[in-house]
Amino acid sequence: MQTVTTLDPLRRALAVMRQDGPVALVPTMGALHEGHLALVREARAKARHVVVSIFVNPRQFGPNEDLARYPRQLEQDSELLRAEGVSLLWAPGAEAMYPDGYASSVSVSGISEGLCGAARPGHFDGVATVVLKLFNQVQPDLALFGEKDWQQLAVIRRMALDLDLTSPAAAAIHAVPTVRERDGLALSSRNAYLSVEQRAEAACLPRAMDAAIAKLRAGEAHMAVEDALKADLLAGGFASVDYAEFRHAEDLAIPLESRDKPLRLFVAARIGATRLIDNKPV
Numbered sequence: 001m002q003t004v005t006t007l008d009p010l011r012r013a014l015a016v017m018r019q020d021g022p023v024a025l026v027p028t029m030g031a032l033h034e035g036h037l038a039l040v041r042e043a044r045a046k047a048r049h050v051v052v053s054i055f056v057n058p059r060q061f062g063p064n065e066d067l068a069r070y071p072r073q074l075e076q077d078s079e080l081l082r083a084e085g086v087s088l089l090w091a092p093g094a095e096a097m098y099p100d101g102y103a104s105s106v107s108v109s110g111i112s113e114g115l116c117g118a119a120r121p122g123h124f125d126g127v128a129t130v131v132l133k134l135f136n137q138v139q140p141d142l143a144l145f146g147e148k149d150w151q152q153l154a155v156i157r158r159m160a161l162d163l164d165l166t167s168p169a170a171a172a173i174h175a176v177p178t179v180r181e182r183d184g185l186a187l188s189s190r191n192a193y194l195s196v197e198q199r200a201e202a203a204c205l206p207r208a209m210d211a212a213i214a215k216l217r218a219g220e221a222h223m224a225v226e227d228a229l230k231a232d233l234l235a236g237g238f239a240s241v242d243y244a245e246f247r248h249a250e251d252l253a254i255p256l257e258s259r260d261k262p263l264r265l266f267v268a269a270r271i272g273a274t275r276l277i278d279n280k281p282v
């Protein structure tokens, strides 16, 4: 596995790799866990070469968020990726990604505005911008993203359609199901912030979501179920709930109006200062 940190060697390495066959891109912010590795394994099954990017993107963090504290462990990550048969690790510094004078941004309206977009203003502009840059830098045949970040996936799909980035001209976007711990908690790099006690309390998130989904299926009104879910999370040790909402799985931008279309439950809540997100199908 080669590791490159600037654009010229990235382009040279990619030119060689492309002669052998399709290239898949797995964008990450590092601190890799089994969720990331599921994306890598799926990428390996679909393409001749896998490129993983690790970049803690400052533009998707708000001023009071955890950019400085976000776990960085490039050596350990690099060993994990080597063992998975990854061809290339693209690990640019902030100056390679946003050189002096950098002034551009991508904004995807509608879909970016509710849920995490409302709780983290500007977050999805930062995500869309860096993902478009990664697509342009790597020009992959396909790119893989996790369903854990369902809204992010929807924003990226919308951007890729709107800006003509999709297959066959450019990357096909693949979604990979959420990998969970045995107690149901979704794997996340931010789980590393949790104390032992908080980690035990965090298991209440997927459990309370399952209970809420069962109530909705049994015919209870969605707003009552959402309110009860928030109360359950607060009682279970969460300090606050950013949102707990049912939405249409394929169109997050519109309010819930009919139960005929597939629904999903979306939650973001904080244990201490740690913000966890999850989503599940109804």
Ligand SMILES: Nc1ncnc2c1ncn2[C@@H]1O[C@H](COP(=O)(O)OP(=O)(O)OP(=O)(O)O)[C@@H](O)[C@H]1O
Binding pocket: 027, 028, 029, 030, 034, 035, 036, 038, 039, 144, 145, 146, 147, 148, 149, 176, 177, 178, 179, 180, 186, 187, 188, 189, 190, 191
């Ligand atoms: N548990 C998981 N199952 C499947 N995919 C995941 C999981 N966790 C993260 N991913 C995916 O891995 C990619 C990189 O995510 P990222 O590096 O932000 O990891 P993360 O664990 O989600 O970190 P964070 O704690 O910042 O949310 C994204 O496409 C994300 O959806």
Ligand SMILES: CC(C)(CO)[C@@H](O)C(=O)[O-]
Binding pocket: 027, 028, 029, 055, 057, 060, 127, 130, 131, 149, 152
């Ligand atoms: C897609 C991504 C790598 C963009 O920085 C990030 O938002 C993430 O890790 O999910």
Ligand code: BAL
Binding pocket: 060, 061, 149, 152
């Ligand atoms: N996995 C989403 C990246 C973020 O929370 O900034």
